[in-house]
Amino acid sequence: MNQGSWRNFAGDQVCRPRTIEHPGTAAELTAVLERADARGETVRVAGSGHSFNDAVLTEGTMISLARMNRVLDIDSTSGLVRCEAGISLGALSAAMWQQGLAFANLGDIDVQSIAGATATGTHGTGIGLPNLSASLRSIELTTADGRRVEIDADSDPEAYRAARVGVGALGVVSAVTLQAVPAFTLSGVDTVAPRAQVLEQLDDLVDSNDHFGFFAFAHSPLVMTKTWNRTSEAPRPLPAAAEWIQDELLTNYTFWAMCRLGRARPQWIPAVNRLCTRLSGTTRRVDRSYRVFATPRRVPITEMEYAIPREHAAEAVRRILALAEESRFDVPVPIEVRFVAPDDAFLSPAGDRPTCYIAVHQFENMAWDNYFRAVEQIMIGYGGRPHWGKRHFRTAADLAPEFPHWDRFAAVRDRLDPQRRFTNAYVERVLGN
Ligand SMILES: Cc1cc2nc3c(=O)[nH]c(=O)nc-3n(C[C@H](O)[C@H](O)[C@H](O)COP(=O)(O)OP(=O)(O)OC[C@H]3O[C@@H](n4cnc5c(N)ncnc54)[C@H](O)[C@@H]3O)c2cc1C
Numbered sequence: 001m002n003q004g005s006w007r008n009f010a011g012d013q014v015c016r017p018r019t020i021e022h023p024g025t026a027a028e029l030t031a032v033l034e035r036a037d038a039r040g041e042t043v044r045v046a047g048s049g050h051s052f053n054d055a056v057l058t059e060g061t062m063i064s065l066a067r068m069n070r071v072l073d074i075d076s077t078s079g080l081v082r083c084e085a086g087i088s089l090g091a092l093s094a095a096m097w098q099q100g101l102a103f104a105n106l107g108d109i110d111v112q113s114i115a116g117a118t119a120t121g122t123h124g125t126g127i128g129l130p131n132l133s134a135s136l137r138s139i140e141l142t143t144a145d146g147r148r149v150e151i152d153a154d155s156d157p158e159a160y161r162a163a164r165v166g167v168g169a170l171g172v173v174s175a176v177t178l179q180a181v182p183a184f185t186l187s188g189v190d191t192v193a194p195r196a197q198v199l200e201q202l203d204d205l206v207d208s209n210d211h212f213g214f215f216a217f218a219h220s221p222l223v224m225t226k227t228w229n230r231t232s233e234a235p236r237p238l239p240a241a242a243e244w245i246q247d248e249l250l251t252n253y254t255f256w257a258m259c260r261l262g263r264a265r266p267q268w269i270p271a272v273n274r275l276c277t278r279l280s281g282t283t284r285r286v287d288r289s290y291r292v293f294a295t296p297r298r299v300p301i302t303e304m305e306y307a308i309p310r311e312h313a314a315e316a317v318r319r320i321l322a323l324a325e326e327s328r329f330d331v332p333v334p335i336e337v338r339f340v341a342p343d344d345a346f347l348s349p350a351g352d353r354p355t356c357y358i359a360v361h362q363f364e365n366m367a368w369d370n371y372f373r374a375v376e377q378i379m380i381g382y383g384g385r386p387h388w389g390k391r392h393f394r395t396a397a398d399l400a401p402e403f404p405h406w407d408r409f410a411a412v413r414d415r416l417d418p419q420r421r422f423t424n425a426y427v428e429r430v431l432g433n
Contacts, residue, residue: 006062008049010302010364017044017062024067029174030146036061036421037144044424045172047116048088050109051389052303054426055120055168063172065113072175074099079180080137085115085173089132093290101180102289105129105211108336110294115173120389121165121348123357124293125213125226125338127206127310131350133164134343138177141170144421148174161405162412164345167388169427170416186211186292187231191282192222195321199314206310206339211293215334216317218324219270222277224334228292236286246283252298254279259299259363262332269332270325276334301333304372305359305387306379307349310339313356319378320358329371333361346405346412349385357387388430396432 007014018041023029036043042060049056056062065086073082076099083092089103090110096102105124112122123131138152141163151159163170195216198205205212211228238246258276262269285292308316317337324331336359340350349355360375362368368391376384376393385402386392400406413431417423420433 006046006049006056008051008056010052010300012302012364013052013054013057015057015059015062017058018060020062020064022064022067026068026142026148026174029063029065029068029142029172030148032061032063033142033144033146033172033421037146042423043144043172043421045115045168047086047113047119048111050112050116051120053389053391054424055389056424057426058424065115065172065174068174069113071095074101076100079182080177081180082175082177083114084175085140086113088113089117090290090294096180097183097288097290100183102183103132103293104135104181105132106290106293107132108294109297110290114176114178116389118164118176119166119168119173120387121345121350122389123338123340123350124211125340125357126211127339127354128210128341130341130343131165131348133345133348135178135180136164136176137179139163139173140175141416142172142174143416144171144419152177158408159412159416161344161346162409162416164343165347165388167347167427167431169413169422169431171422184230184289185233185235185286186228186289187233188226188228188285188287188292189282190224190226190280190284192277192280193225195221195223198223198225199317202314206313213336213338215336216321217273217277217334218321218329218331219273220277222274222280224277224280230289231286233286235288235291237291238285238287247295248298250279251295256299259332262330263363263366266330269330272332273334299333300364301361302364302368302391303359303361304368304375304391305336305357306376306384306392307340307355307357307387308379308382308384310354310356312382313337313339313358316356316358316378316382320360320375323374323378324371327374329374330366331360331362331371332366333363335360346409347388347403349387351385352404359387359390395429399430
């Protein structure tokens with residue numbers, strides 16, 4: 001029985017699973033896994049499909065947990081939140097806010113499922129704050145035989161460090177308990193600044209703000225910074241029209257038009273990139289944290305992102321921009337630079353070291369392969385580790401030395417999924433058989 005195809009958000013990762021299942025309860029999920037087991041079929045879970053690589057693809061059983069999206073419990077006193085794994089970060093943020101709680105940090109969007117986001121080590125920016133998966137206190141994993149196991153730091157410390165960033169290779173995460181923080185307001189300033197100055201003062205900017213990051217276009221002397229700090233002020237949401245102009249007209253539609261122009265006339269890209277940064281202006285927001293962190297992103301792009309030790313950030317940015325400028329790669333989209341605190345998940349790209357993440361992008365239907373490969377070589381030189389949900393060209397053999405706890409993850413995987421039910425071409429390539 002083939003129920004049609006599945007594609008990711010960008011539309012460039014497509015597969016035809018034998019069956020796509022939508023369980024609504026833990027019992028239905030168990031039945032799905034028992035059926036796959038009886039057929040000897042591999043299983044992949046699709047979150048909201050916002051990964052850029054083939055992490056989700058399968059020709060076996062695909063499971064969507066879109067119907068398992070309930071908030072199960074919110075304890076405003078302890079800040080512990082229990083939810084099903086298919087809930088989106090945005091829906092959970094809104095529910096937590098009503099109870100006086102919030103995520104300490106979020107990435108650029110909030111439409112990912114909590115399980116999909118944590119499985120790949122999704123992160124925001126803020127050198128004092130680890131990636132999202134570090135907030136997981138307990139993980140309910142449904143294994144190949146349909147058994148549910150609750151994993152936390154006491155019950156199974158090794159599995160707990162493996163399952164927080166599990167790349168979908170250990171089982172189906174069916175529910176999680178996470179540690180939220182008291183709800184807070186952010187004062188955010190997005191503006192432009194000279195590239196040379198930002199790189200020179202980078203350490204200060206990163207250390208003196210709760211959240212600092214920036215976008216940099218090749219060929220432009222300006223970068224677009226985001227500087228967000230907690231404030232005791234009450235939220236003052238932008239008027240709807242101003243928000244639409246900022247988040248949709250400028251961030252999405254104008255930028256989209258610039259990308260199309262650059263794609264049609266690659267010789268104009270240096271001028272178009274300079275124009276993009278000059279048009280950016282300054283936006284100030286004082287709003288609920290999750291409304292400042294995440295905004296809609298509609299421009300169709302593909303992406304690679306690397307985590308490197310923080311101390312190499314400025315040098316790596318200079319080298320990547322010089323590469324794009326001097327090698328004449330046609331790139332009408334910026335790189336994004338963010339900072340993340342260390343954590344101890346075995347496969348966390350930010351594991352054990354203060355981290356700078358650098359993401360490179362390419363607009364749809366433009367060549368990305370040679371550009372990304374050339375950037376990857378730079379990142380390998382810094383001991384870079386790829387974002388598990390984005391494009392990269394690494395394999396298990398050359399990734400293993402970059403992750404000090406690689407063998408401990410493998411041991412947990414052998415224990416929880418000895419038959420390799422939860423595998424696909426991506427998992428085999430990056431984690432091995
Ligand atoms: C526009 C855009 C902006 C982005 N911004 C950021 C950002 O700011 N920061 C950042 O770090 N990343 C960012 N990403 C990447 C994104 O956060 C990750 O790729 C994330 O994993 C996507 O979550 P998802 O729910 O779509 O999961 P999917 O992409 O559907 O799945 C990701 C992985 O998780 C596994 N998985 C999903 N659900 C389960 C489950 N219940 N049990 C077991 N395994 C599961 C899948 O099998 C797959 O291996 C962005 C992506 C896009 C498209």
